[in-house]
Amino acid sequence: MLTRLFPWLNQGMAVLRKDLRIEFRTRYAYSALVMFAVTTLVTVSFSVGGFAPDTDIAAALLWIILFFSAMAGLSRTFVHEEETGTVIALKLAAEPEPVYLGKYFFNVALLFSLSILVVPMFLVMLNLDIAMPVAFVAIVFLGSLGLAGASTILAAIVAKAGAKGSLLTVLAFPILLPLLIGAISGTRSTMSGVSMELVTPDLGLLFFYNGIAVVASLLLFEYVWND
Amino acid sequence: MIWQIILGIxxxxxxxxxxxxxxxxxGLGETGRIIVYHVPAAWIAVLAYLMAMVNAIGYLRKKDIRLDRQAQINAELGTIFCILATVTGAIWSKGAWGWYWNWDPRQTSIFVLLLIYGAYFVLRSSITDSDTRARLSAVYAILAFITVPFLVFVIPRVYSSLHPDLINIPQRSLDMDRKMLHVFLSSLAGFTGLYVWMYKVQMRLENLLYKQAMKREG
Known part of the structure; x- marks a missing residue:
């Protein structure tokens, strides 16, 4: 199994390098993502005003911002391939699974760099204290990973369906909801600092959701990718 | 014809x-009678969605467009029964908990189930080419069904729910009295028969429409 997985990983890294290089040249996806997140964040902060919202609302707001920002930027990789017509060359160059892995890594990188920027900003602007910082970081980490994991294959579906504007959000929301429920509940618990016992089921849910999303995507991606 | 009459009786x-x-x-009093309608409707919804996924997998393996139509019909029937389960659940919830809707984990999960298949129909209607539509919607149906266990089985157990459980896990028994069990199982059989009949009618209709479309294209 590992010997079969290693060439996939190598080729996946090659796809990732290619996508990163394109991204560094145009910076389109990242700028769109960051600007979207910052705009929503400022709107939220502005409308909430001077008082700090309680943890229930703050946790939900954080994940709403992350979810919709992700939806704004994640379909970009596949749509770009379709628009420029490079999709045929990529099909010739690599198997479907490495392509999926490369795009998945790229989306993970995109979302992590977004979270690193947006989450501290969110905490500062809404004046929030985190009672359990390590668990909080773990929840945000697993949550962002899951957002990328389930959205990547959906982005490919949307690109094949002709990149209809809001289709990705419609398709992704119900599939991502178990993840969002877990992430919001975990964020709430870590912010208000209840015992670790209450956070563990959320971490477990996020962990297994990630595993299932990636395995299912790897199995199914071939059918989306090849016409 | 004889089967429909038997089913009706x-x-x-x-x-x-x-x-x-x-x-x-x-414990539940008179409101508990809804179990005869609510649980079988939910069971048929899950069954139909399961069949939709089996058809979707079959389509991806064999590329037979008939399987795509079967998947669509199953998804439609599943949605009808899912709506029935949601509505009967809300009515029961009003009687037992005092609210029609209070985002109990069970209500959340069944609502998301409806959202998933709503998105499935949106995806289908957004693609014009029938082969692409069949392929992409099959992938989405499988992805969606993989998250269903999270919604139906994991979330209501991880987060506490007020929803009564039929199967008493510690005692490994069904919490039901004998007369109730008779009626409940008959209802389950009746609903399953209803589903099979509806499926056949829909399938005949879709096949006729398909033939007509083929004839028009020549």
Whole structure:
């Protein structure tokens, strides 16, 4: 199994390098993502005003911002391939699974760099204290990973369906909801600092959701990718 | 024809028995009678969605467009029964909890189930080419069904729910009295028959429409 997985990983890294290089040249996806997140964040902060919202609302707001920002930027990789017509060359160059892995890594990188920027900003602007910082970081980490994991294959579906504007959000929301429920509940618990016992089921849910999303995507991606 | 008549009589008997033969449940009182309709509807919804996924997998393996139509019909029937389960659940919830809707984990999960298949139909209607539509919607149906266990089985157990459980896990038994079990199982059989019949009617209609479309194209 590992010997079969290693060439996939190598080729996946090659796809990732290619996508990163394109991204560094145009910076389109990242700028769109960051600007979207910052705009929503400022709107939220502005409308909430001077008082700090309680943890229930703050946790939900954080994940709403992350979810919709992700939806704004994640379909970009596949749509770009379709628009420029490079999709045929990529099909010739690599198997479907490495392509999926490369795009998945790229989306993970995109979302992590977004979270690193947006989450501290969110905490500062809404004046929030985190009672359990390590668990909080773990929840945000697993949550962002899951957002990328389930959205990547959906982005490919949307690109094949002709990149209809809001289709990705419609398709992704119900599939991502178990993840969002877990992430919001975990964020709430870590912010208000209840015992670790209450956070563990959320971490477990996020962990297994990630595993299932990636395995299912790897199995199914071939059918989306090849016409 | 004979089967439809038997089915009609069967369901009538189940409805009458659910009010006259079956005793009121312990703890839930008269509202507990809804178990005869609510649980079978939910069961058929899951069954139809499962069949939709099996058809979707079959389509991806064999590329037979008929399987795509079967998947669509199953998804439609599943959605009808899912709506029935949601509505009966909300009515029961009003009687037992005092609210039609209070985002209990069970209500959340069934609502998301409806959202998933709503998105599935949106995806189908957004693609014009029938082969692409069949392929992409099959992938989405499988992805969606993989998250269903999270919604139906994991979330209500991880987060505490007020929803009554039929199967008593510690005692490994069904919490039901004998008369109630009779009516409940008959209702389950009746609903399954209803589903099979509806599926056949829909399938015949879709096949006729398909033939007509083929003829028009020449």
């Amino acid at each position: 069967w369901m009538t008997v189940v409805i009458v028995a659910s009010f006259l033969y079956m005793p009121a449940t312990q």
